[in-house]
Amino acid sequence: MRKPERVSGFFIPDLVENVFGEDWRGPPAVNVEAARWIHPTLLDPAIATGVRAAFGEGGRVPHVCLSDALAPPVAESVHEALTRARFVPHHHAPYPLSIARQGEQEPSALTGFVQWLGTDAAADYHAWLVGWRQKLVAKQVQVSRMGVGERFPVHVDTEDEGLAVVYNFTRPWEERFGGVLHFPHPSGKGDELRIPPLFNSVFIFRSRGAPHGVSQVLPEAGARFRYTVTSFFLAEG
DSSP, X not given: OOOOEEOSOOOOHHHHHHHBOTTOOOOHHHHHHHTTTBOGGXXXXXXXXXXXXXXXXXXXXXXXXXXXXXXXXXXHHXXXXXXXXXXXXXXXXXXXXXXXXXXXXXXXXXXXXXXHHTSHHHHHHHHHHHTBOSOEEEEEEEEEEEOTTOOEEEEOOBSSSEEEEEEEOOOSOOGGGBXXXXXXXXXXXXXXXXXXXXXXXXEEEEOBTOOEEEOOBOGGGTTOOEEEEEEEEEEOO
């Protein structure tokens, strides 16, 4: 597991005790379906125990960042499909980035992965992985691309309880290219979290009331693009 840089933060024991616990397990069918996409190590209950601990110790915004998230052939196939996908400007003008609408794509590993992320089975798997005890349902999946000059201003995705799951398909990428997912510190001084878009990594965080953004992609990136697939799994009701 690769933990992201955490500039600062604090632990909320009440949240961790009430939202998740090591003893909770998802039904076997959850992992059977996820096995088509997910790296085998992240289907192992013993590994999941460590993931849950890392998530709970993630600070003010519970989170975990994992490398080798998908089976290698899956990650390669999704990345290749992203390079061929049809992207359009984000429908909300203040967000200068591009998105790929699912209904406008040719069938591929990307569309299959996106379809799975839009299912309650995927919600069950990710809840199982981090030990989230509350029932979650899939609400939205967004495929994004960012090039030089593009960014995602600081925003809050939702005030509903649940998880945001960000899969990264960017390669190659260097820190000097920008495009870093960041969570401003509540004090207004610097960032509390900074997560680079490392290829085949996944970043999972508690999305409720969590301001975050993506820094501008800098000219040093050249013709490279930052690709992500993000799914929101939120509480029922």
